[in-house]
Amino acid sequence: MPFLLLKFGLNKDYPFEQIADLPGPTDLKSHYDVVIIGGGGHGVATAYYLAKYHGITNIAVLEKAYLGGGNTARNTAVIRSNYLTSAGVRFYTESVKLYERLSNEFDFNIMYSQRGQLTLAHTDATVRAFRQRAEVNKHFGGRTELIDRQAVGELVPSLNLDPTGAPILAGLWHLDGATARHDAVAWGYAKGATQRGVDLHQLTEVTGVDIEAGRVTGVQTNRGKVSCGCVVQAVSGLSADVSKMAGFPLPIVAYPLQAMVTQPVKPFLDPHVSSSALHCYVHQTSRGEIVIGGGSDPYPLYGTRSTLELKEGLIASAVEMFPFMSQMRLMRQWAGITDMTSDYSPIMGLSPVENYYLDAGWGTWGFKATPICGVTLAELVASGGKVPDLIAPFSLDRFDAFRQVNETGATAASH
């Protein structure tokens, strides 16, 4: 039994406050060197790496609700790097590497579960695309293979290899594919950041951005004004709205994305299984629940309501892949708001406002990038605006220059 648990057990009233992961509420200071709008995974990761690697600690993370309560809490926690473009694969591969050691770095178990990701090909066009993705991944050191139908069956014996009208031809087997306890990632970063002096202000909503001569000077909040040296905007789902406060639009449309989870059962499914033709992916959490996710609702909406139609389609697909699951029981359905860009890649780096840095357009692929976003944004902020190579392809001006980073074919389900 691990030592720490012995300590808890042998101490009748263990002083949990002394090992608290998160500090209680504090006053909002009138000035911070860095203000990070959005207390999700990306925001607190940025604060963490700024404090850890760059010695910058006079930082406020402003969160309008609770820590990690936006898409950090709502995503389905898939981590992978098997994208299609060089820019994408290089970036996400770095993220996976950081993830692998995060529990030990935090001294907080994020339950990083590397059980692989299997994407199914039902058409020969998909087989071609998968071969290309496998090759690009291998090129950048990822572990991805194109495997045949028989190997798919051996990997996931419970899978129906012949869904009606969409027999499985092959699979893209991504050994690096993983999941993690998504909340714990935000908590781990928040813990490390606040222990290094960062202020995390929950229930603190940014209501305005102060700009003088094209340069950001501060933000207004429901708790008062704060002046600052620079701002990082990391607000999944609301990026286009928040950027409007800073006076510029973003080429982002928000769509709701739903996911659902069954009651827990004993483990029967190791890898994450995904099918873009069936618009569905499925994995089993460490708790034993089956998480089912898929495509976005077909209309733009700033709402996290659940809809019946999407659930019907998604579950029909899940049952097509795993017919016996029709007897299992769905426990909960939820939704998040996804910031979709036209090329399914993020928007990171500089903005039209000086010292106002962007971390936006994270659509349905933001969780897996949390560590590398933190690292690169911290570098960007600490250098006073020198864009790191890794995120240079994701600049906002790529849309004007037709330099999109097209990952539309590499999402888990088409949106």
Next chain:
Amino acid sequence: MTERLPLPYGSRIKRDALVSARFDGRELPALEGDTVASALVASGQWVISRSFKYHRPRGPLTMAGQDANTLVQTPAAPNRLADELPITDYPETTAQNISGTLMADRNAIIDWFGRFLPVGFYYRAFYKPFGVWHWWERMIRKAAGLGVANLSASPRYQDKQYLFCDVAVVGAGPAGLSAALKAAEGGASVLLIDEQSELGGSLTYHRFAIDSSAVRSEAETLIANVASHPRIKVLTHALCNGWFTDHYLPVIHGDRLFKVRAKSCVLATGSSEQHVVFRNNDLPGVVLCSALERLINHYAVGPQGGLVVLAGNDQAWMTALTAAEAGLSVAAVVDLRDAPDDAALLAEANARGMTVHIGATVYTARRSAESQSLSGVDIHRIDAQGEVGELIAQHDCAVLAMSAGFMPAYQLACQAGAKLDYDDDRAAFTLSGLPAGLLLAGSVNSTHSLDAVLADGRNAARAALRSMGMTTDVDESVTCAAQVNHPWPLFPHPKGREFVDFDEDLQIKDIVNATRLGYRDVQLVKRYSTVGMGPSQGRHAALPTARLVAKATVRTVSETGVTTARPPVKPEALGHIAGRRLHPHRHSAIADRHDAAGAQWMPAGLWGRPAFYGEPDDKPRHVAEEVTAVRTGVGVIDVSTLGGIELRGVDAAEFMNSFYTYGFLKQPVGRTRYAVVVSEQGVVIDDGVAARLAEDHYYVTATTGGVDRVYREMLRWNAQWRLSVDIANVTAAFSAINIAGPDSRAVLQALGCSIDLSADAFPYLGFRVGDVAGIPARLMRVGFVGELGYELHVPSLFAGALWDAVMEAGAQWHIKPFGVEAQRLLRLEKGHIIVGQDTDGMTHPGEVGLDWAMNRTKHDFVGRRSVDILAASAPIRQLVGFSLDLEAPKPLEGHLVIKEGDIVGNVTSCEISPTLNQIIGLAYAQPDDANPGDLIAIRTEGGVLVQARVEALPFYDPDNARQAL
């Protein structure tokens, strides 16, 4: 024979219908009408399951399918609720999540180690040193999960049906019955939905008054009136499991999912009785008051061994009276308060000789080692909020019935956007902020006395009728003085095991410690401790959690709140939501001919297309023979899956000219033109052939997979342009075949054709309308495969006849049907791209040699701005033809083109050409390397780099002489 209470108890059971059942391998005597749980309790067994974390024995809490304590395994599925499984349908069930037997679960040892497993322990251990987590994870995964999924279970037949009504009433208890009747009397069509097997809800088990006879007769009349009303449709055994926008309700009934659209909706969903939080409050035998009332009245089960009632309200005293009347021995009534609100209850209890403890609580429940269930309770005086004083009594008992209050069954209302606010005076959450047309009635609306509940139901009906303009009636006044919630039914014990959340085995200290660790927001408490995340989704845990978190963080309960309610209300089988899983499948009108000819099918969107003809084992030979037939004789291919779109109107040419990239205004009637569509981002998204039938009439083809998008885009643009043009997708109306090869003209002539087929009269790219073999046809001379060829489009009705005539007439030229595989190879030899294969989501026209098809003399076309910007910027890649000797490793589609260690492109098409006797392909390469004779490096299977020669396109017949014959 099980001992049951005499009549009138047992409204659900048939006393003379014995059922032979087994639970966990042992005989279980039961009666028809029993659930698995009622049969178990009747047989004297309270233990049904083991808890999630500590593997403590658990028994039913609600007897209404509202808690996770009754989860059992059926042969087909895990995690079924024993208190709602009819024993006749599920005669064979077992316990789940155990090691050993239910009564002797080896994992119960975890309970002894519980002190070492504080809340969220798994965040604080198992990862040091790096790498050990992989091992721990396997252990933890095995320990987690409840039942075992039956991987060989086959889907049942489960279907769906729409239902419509004026008013949907959810819940057929007193409030729902009264609302349904009032709404129906007001002229509305009513759908009354209830999960239970009978109407009445709490009226079927709760007495509501000391003398219950008047209530019983009132209930009988109400139920009879509802059941006989012609405008009320009753659905019992029906679970309304969600509320979606505009009163769209999924209702599960048997193997059917009703999708109900209601104009308005009354939620009479009642409330969840709440437990008292004290040490060992999870012992089997500790139940909610309503559960005991259900056991007695529904199943005639009168548990022996003594009963203690723990009351936080007057309702619990009613339970004591009901139990005493049924002959149970009531050892004591313990009231958390200083006195019952209704003094008559105390008098009645005294009159019956019951022992009463006032201002006291059960502080600890004791367990019998033999039955693993409740054996007695220790009763302590309450000194202050949550604090107890001395032991004042001990009672032996087998049953403890408790009621600390009620939580509105808020799930449906909250899914509709309602808010829960805590009323400190009533110590209860109340709902507000419902959308229009959604009404609450009864205890979900915080009314509890029967008269108030009935009046509240009528008021909800009036409001629903008003919202539909069906009445101008004003509400009657409703007053409910009943105080049903005790403000603090939580009694921490130094040794713990006072459960707040039974599903997740969470005790008071777990919730408090989560806040001490910094997880102060109730959402964070939930996420850190997992409170409310189990199968019952917080029905019983939400209220005590809110109170504990509020106290620990010095906030009000309202500020603390509860976590979001999401669908479904109760766990639902995936099969219900999936339904019949209907799959559209399209096949061409000639499909049976292909089958007869030995076609091997491949999917193309929803379509099936012949890939080639012949035995699969001999595929390369068959494909090569089909290719040879086209190159040297004649072949025929079914191209019915190609999209067909008709455009008619005076502005048809203007529309074509604006939508497609090429010029169409001057296209002569009787000619075809290549038609490329680009997106507004300048990406090539589809191509086809446009034929002009008349000045105001075009017929244009699109790719099999692309036609739906092209058609949709056409409609979208025309909604903006408002041109005078009708656009129709006629893909299914027309079928098409392509006859290709040097002998194709001869075959067509032999068929009997009303058109002059000579090269001068009907040249390459010409278009004619005429009769072929007596069938009205549209003919195009197109050359996708690079030979003399004719594409015949005919009404689908005639397609089979045309195919037969072609095969018959072509027999003397040994005509061969060819499939998609041969066609791909033929077009590759000819250097034609396939949009979607040789293009990707970023391909712009210049990259694939389509710049010629961008007409820059016309005013505009969709995507023009982007195309021009892209054409003016430095090119990044170019699609090139390449060749390799046959001995070289053959690149596969998707392999990468590498230059100086970097990825510069990828192979999009690659085949062995039997005509040219070499490997040929298309690949993206750097523009510097795009000239014929340049070398590009392709990384093939196993990482082997091969140097391929860039070739001029087309590979075959570079002068295009053959297609123009």
